[in-house]
Amino acid sequence: MTPETWFWVGAVGMALGTLLPVRDAVRNPRRWRFDAVLAGVTGVAAVAYVLMALGVGALPMDGFTVQLARYADWLVTTPLLVLYLAMLSRPPRRTYVGLVVADVVVIAAGVGAALSPAPEKWAFYAVGCVAYAALVWGLMRTLPAALGDDADPRVDATFTTLRNLTVVLWTLYPVVWLLAPTGLGVLQPEMEAIVVVYLDFISKVGFVAFAVLGADAVDRVLGAADRAAATPADDD
Template sequence: MLADTTVWAWIGLLAMGAGTVPPLWAWYSRSSETGESHAVYYGTLAGVTGVAALAYLAMALGFGTVPTPGGDLPVARYVDWLITTPLLLLYLGLLARPSRRLLGGLIAVDVVIIAGGIAAVATVGTVSWVLFGVAAAAYAALVYGLLVSLPRSASAEADRVRAVFGTLRNITVVLWTLYPVVWLLAPTGFGLLTPATEMLVFVYLDIVSKVGFVVVAVAGADALDRLGAERGLGAGSEAASLDGGTAADSADGEHTTVLGDD
């Protein structure tokens, strides 16, 4: 059984490592050809699969699991999710350009979801199920934000930007919804899955939701040209965020709101 979970961890490592190549290559190619690297965008994407690769390396080597009253807690997996899921939300925010308050709120809710999952694994009985319920309620709020609140911001962008955002948002909502289902079926919930099967399913979901997200984002990188990427969450927008986070539209429409305050 241990060998089975280890094999799946190595597969996860290889997949995440491979998934890190496209954004890094696109970053390098873009910088070499045009001098505009879109560093924030590509760096965010590379961070998603890069962090996940390190987490899978830890799991493959037998590190990152600690015993708790509720069973073994895969710390490496949850640390991965605590870092990579906010990065995925950040990328969606870079495309949709909501207010900083909205994006920060979505990331905060995401952290509550992961923290609730950790606490639910580490506890037993009614307490565990209550904590899982709290995480599930927070996830419902996150889905509402992704399906309703963020699209309102994205609707102000170009058609190509909205198309890429919509595809990535849908990938995120559909696949993230499967994670709590696996949690319920795994030993953490009803125990219908073995640890090896749980690992297999989580590796599969991680590959599709992370590597798939990154590949689609890189394929749709032409949308970044319509955003004025160099005015993203970089130094050039810091002054705007201090005085309200918005810049007035100029006559030719070059300036757009960049994650400003409400």
């Protein structure tokens, strides 16, 4: 099948994935902020895949095509995934901002590398790898520290599952980029499309599905926030 066919597959998969948080928000309105973030992840991805299937944002290069809609998708959805993890762990705002900055540098470096000839390509790639290392450090060390050793076991388990899923799958993207026509050219465009659609589906729809299944952790986060807000009034 052509890459465009796989893009349509991705669009349908992302659209179906969006139904999960929408249904949860209808059934549990108290969770709507969390569900809105999840719906934003798959909803934006579905739109991006439709645009790619229609050829919008496709920039022909020497021997391959750069899908600008894909990078725009990642520029929006990856910070949303980080935001959901931050909503569970509740770090200081500057921590989330720092993670988003690192994330944006990763995506921007990827665009720069895709649009540049060698050796500039590999310089951009190296910058992206360094920024990604900083992002992983924040996800693996900084956010768990904010969660704390005395975190609710259910919140901790849900956070850890989603964080590990994210780190493992995100680490595969630079490898695919390196092997794809954008890098060394080992993968053909059709195979690249298959692999990226699969990774996108698991990293986004899989994340959303696990988050919805573990939504009782959200109730505990909200309950803790309510108790913290009520404490000053109780002390008066």
